[in-house]
Amino acid sequence: MTVPRFTARDVPPNRLNGDVAILSGPRVSVSHNAVYHPVSGSFFNGSWGLTDYAGGALPLSIPLRGRGERPFGHVDRMPMPSGDFDRRAGTFFYLGPIFPHFGHFLIESLNRMWALGQCRSTIDGVVCHANEDVPELLTKRPFMRDLLVALGVGEGDLIRPSRPTIFEALVIPEPAMQPRAHVYHEFAEMFSRARIAMGIKPPDVKKRNGVYISKTKIKHGVTLVSNEQFIENTMRDHGYDVVYPEDLTFKDQITTFDAFTDVVGCAGSAFHTLLLSAGNKRLRYIAPGDVVNSNYPMIDIALGHDATYFFPSVKAITREGIMFPFEICNVEKLTDAILSHNET
Helix, strand or coil: CCCCEEEHHHCCHHHEECCCCEECCCCEEEEEEEEEECCCCCHHHCCCEEECCCCEECHHHCCCECCCECCCCCCCECCCCCCCCEEEEEEEEEEEECCCCHHHHHHHHCCCHHHHHHHHHHCCCEEEECCCCHHHHHHHCHHHHHHHHHCCCCHHHEECCCCCEEEEEEEEECCCEECCCEEEHHHHHHHHHHHHHCCCCCCCCCECCCEEECCCCCCCEEEEECCHHHHHHHHHHCCCEEECHHHCCHHHHHHHHHHECEEEEECCHHHHHHHHCCCCCEEEEECCCCCEECHHHHHHHHHCCEEEEECCCEEECCCCCEEEEEEECCHHHHHHHHHHHHCC
């Protein structure tokens, strides 16, 4: 029995966790006297966000996933806090929530930044939601600071009110990527500009061999393949370099992807670094289980990569610190399928 495989454009709906759509032309709204409600505790309690003075949620400000799902519990009308509000005069830009997770930061915290360049000279500050101190967050995760600076936002530009605050004028862009739903061309263009601003240049010569992106060093995360070491060893034996993203700086991750045309690995957030990589890739994803998050093929299509997804049979196991650990059944058959496909 062969390992099921599909190109990014041909993954059938029953193999996708979400939809895939490539669009153009996200919207921008300007809200006057928008009320900012700070995060209180967890992002998931729905008590934070932006409303009008009557408590009605500002539609473009609500984070969505999939077909209009509201993962953080937001409602159309929020209770207004009692007492006085702080007020900020001027025109501000709404960044949205800052998520500490690498992948979610790239696709859900930066997905409004495509519009900043259009109005940067008129903006008095960039408003965000976060459930921890922003300077501390950027210190712990310097890739966040690097990307924000590349997109025109310094640490001193970020505004995270601790009290309900009325902003005189607030620019609220539509997210250029809605996870598991659609992505706008402007999302990929935004990361191209960020790459240029970061001063990353394409390599003079690309390596002729491929690279395997390994997750074998991960101790905590969403998915993990318990017998991935076999895959890693096999790819190394066939001339592939092996890279562990957590051992590299953010810029080194980008230049590593730049150096290779052929990339293989288990689907995971490390592949979102491709948003900043130069040139089209030949990607071979291992998608353990029956489905893959539609964000991956959606980004591949938007960036123009030649991507193929392999769906090996797996059995669920338990592993501390991992949400969905798997063991691949007949892992030799999987590696044979990947290597034979790479020869075509």
